[in-house]
Amino acid sequence: MGDLVAGVVAADTVTRPTDAWKHAVLVAGSHGGVYAAYCAVKAGVRGVILNDAGRGMDDAGIGGLDYCEALGIPYAAIDTMSARIGNGDDMLARGIISAANRTAEALGVRSGMPCAEAAAAMTRAVLSGKPVPAYEEARFEFPAGPGGRRVVLVDSISLVGPGDVGQVVVSGSHGGILGSEKAAAMKIDGYAAFFNDAGGGADDGGFSRLPALDERGIAAGTVGAMTARIGDARSSYEHGVLSRVNDIARRLGGAEGMALKAFCERLTA
Numbered sequence: 001m002g003d004l005v006a007g008v009v010a011a012d013t014v015t016r017p018t019d020a021w022k023h024a025v026l027v028a029g030s031h032g033g034v035y036a037a038y039c040a041v042k043a044g045v046r047g048v049i050l051n052d053a054g055r056g057m058d059d060a061g062i063g064g065l066d067y068c069e070a071l072g073i074p075y076a077a078i079d080t081m082s083a084r085i086g087n088g089d090d091m092l093a094r095g096i097i098s099a100a101n102r103t104a105e106a107l108g109v110r111s112g113m114p115c116a117e118a119a120a121a122m123t124r125a126v127l128s129g130k131p132v133p134a135y136e137e138a139r140f141e142f143p144a145g146p147g148g149r150r151v152v153l154v155d156s157i158s159l160v161g162p163g164d165v166g167q168v169v170v171s172g173s174h175g176g177i178l179g180s181e182k183a184a185a186m187k188i189d190g191y192a193a194f195f196n197d198a199g200g201g202a203d204d205g206g207f208s209r210l211p212a213l214d215e216r217g218i219a220a221g222t223v224g225a226m227t228a229r230i231g232d233a234r235s236s237y238e239h240g241v242l243s244r245v246n247d248i249a250r251r252l253g254g255a256e257g258m259a260l261k262a263f264c265e266r267l268t269a
Contacts, residue, residue: 037064054199056225145268
């Protein structure tokens, strides 16, 4: 990843900010929800382009659109079927814009436009001087089940830590690995991990964490983007329906079409 167009920086995720993002237009592989947009704007970006993650339930995949508009920051999202989620370089190379806020539209950004062209247009934006309001991600842990395992809800998989080793993790994050980093599928070894499939996306990118976690002996699955709000772990736990599971999850009783909550209860029994 890097500065591929003057004033434009590509990154696989908004959770790893660098100094290069400040005053640049960021094209990041993260879903386009509110928290992802917040991570970008707090780093001082001039504009941001994310992945619409299939839009999904309640249009959560483009939730950052109105958030950035209120701050006077141009925002756009690419169609998840046009480039791989979790891969900023691929988004910049192949992505096609599917949504833009009014601030971006005033710069000429339109649906159907190539991502690189939209990013170049955003470099003309005046930096926003509005303060970025604080935003806290949710993290919640249920008491341990009879088997001693806990269900941990995190709105972003980046929030897991050493205390979550061996637990059942339900994440609001998309199910795509970051770039080609298999190790980044999850930074700790949970017993099981679940994600939002972001509509599947180009090259089935929204499912790519699953085989990577299979290799590490971790059960994993995705919930359908239309069954739960991306970026909202509680929505996934309460309402999510499994759209795909890896081999280990299948051996533990998981299956497509199963309620995630029911499977979590089975894994902690």
